[in-house]
Amino acid sequence: MPANLLLLGGTSEAYALAERLAGYPEWHLINSLAGRTTDPRLPAGETRIGGFGGVEGLVRYLKERSIRALIDATHPFAAQMGWNAAAACRLTGVPWLRLERPPWQPGPGDLWVRVATWSEAVAALRQLGSRRVLLAIGRQELAPFAALDDLWFLIRLVSPPDPKPEFAQAEWVYARGPFALDDERALLDAQRIDTILCKNSGGEATAAKLVAARERGIRVIMLERPARPQALAQATTVEAALNWIRALQTG
Ligand SMILES: NC(=O)c1ccc[n+]([C@@H]2O[C@H](COP(=O)([O-])OP(=O)(O)OC[C@H]3O[C@@H](n4cnc5c(N)ncnc54)[C@H](OP(=O)(O)O)[C@@H]3O)[C@@H](O)[C@H]2O)c1
Incomplete structure (x- = not known):
């Protein structure tokens, strides 16, 4: 029976990761979108749309769906969802990873x-x-x-x-x-x-x-980006996120 993986998305990284996870039959992917866009592009895998109802709602969801791991791939400027995910995972013991593309850095000549x-x-x-x-x-x-x-x-x-x-x-x-x-x-x-x-x-x-x-x-x-909770596991690329998922299976 595949294990449930919850992917908080709404970013190009989340879409790319969902595509790649389609090749992993040991995982059942559940994408989560906030529902801001009418008629959103649907990622590969199951998709649910709309908020969870704060930390409490997310804790309930993690338990109800027996979520084995969570990946927070929300946009760097989504200021709230990452905090809710961190709190809910701490409360339930669900392992979680933050997938975030690196910020731009100024170089010589930039004003x-x-x-x-x-x-x-x-x-x-x-x-x-x-x-x-x-x-x-x-x-x-x-x-x-x-x-x-x-x-x-x-x-x-x-x-x-x-x-x-x-x-x-x-x-x-x-x-x-x-x-x-x-x-x-x-x-x-x-x-x-x-x-x-x-x-x-x-x-x-x-x-x-x-x-x-x-x-x-x-x-x-x-x-600059809003503050985020410190994640124990962090990835800046889809490939690194896949490595984390693979380690969960074997670890
Ligand atoms: N902010 C941006 O600049 C930006 C840019 C591109 C894409 N996005 C995407 O758009 C979505 C919403 O952005 P935001 O700035 O409004 O987020 P936010 O401020 O972090 O989240 C506000 C509330 O929206 C719900 N939510 C956010 N992301 C969710 C998700 N992936 N699945 C289910 N519920 C979610 C949660 O509601 P509950 O508390 O009820 O669970 C959350 O507390 C995010 O998924 C993000 O990746 C945002």
Whole structure:
């Protein structure tokens, strides 16, 4: 009888891991999605959608489904779920792994201002005297910037936000990465961008804008990741996560 593995997902790493786990008949994979997206792409394996009901709800779920191991592969900016998973696993003794892509790091020539909150980001825009800003922060956090009506924004999102906040001066672009370096160079030049505001998501798909910014001496205001619980087991790649799973079977 295969053992149940719970994978907290919503990231490209979780989709990739689910694909790979399809080749492991000793595991029954249960993917968990928060349910933020209507009509989400379904990963390989069983999928459940929606919150568990806090730590208590997750503890109940781990017991009801006899979960043998949990992998927290939620997005680096998903601030709550990792804490709930850590607490529930400690309470039940379920082994858990944090799978997280490494953050981007500034290199020589980068002009980064690192901030911890959106209000620090607003202050940094003021301090830098920014005029034309590429806003690449997702759709949930736009409100603090809509109030800055003397700045012009190029707002890049995967899909239109609902509701759509009113910006005095903005152009909206809907596009999903990966973004090519030449396209990012052309965009920054054509729109005369002087500042990029983004989250430190890490990964290859959206990193080209940082290279193009470095080449042009464009400032980057980088929102750093929220705090996470210390995980005993951590992986930065799908392959490392698979190694952890293999060790569980044999260990
Ligand atoms: N935040 C981002 O920038 C971002 C970007 C890309 C993808 N995502 C994905 O979108 C999802 C939601 O993000 P968020 O920022 O709202 O998360 P969050 O703040 O960490 O979570 C808020 C609540 O949503 C529920 N939840 C979150 N992830 C879940 C999952 N994988 N399965 C079941 N319930 C989940 C939990 O509800 P209960 O307490 O009721 O269990 C959690 O307490 C995550 O799965 C994340 O991987 C987030």
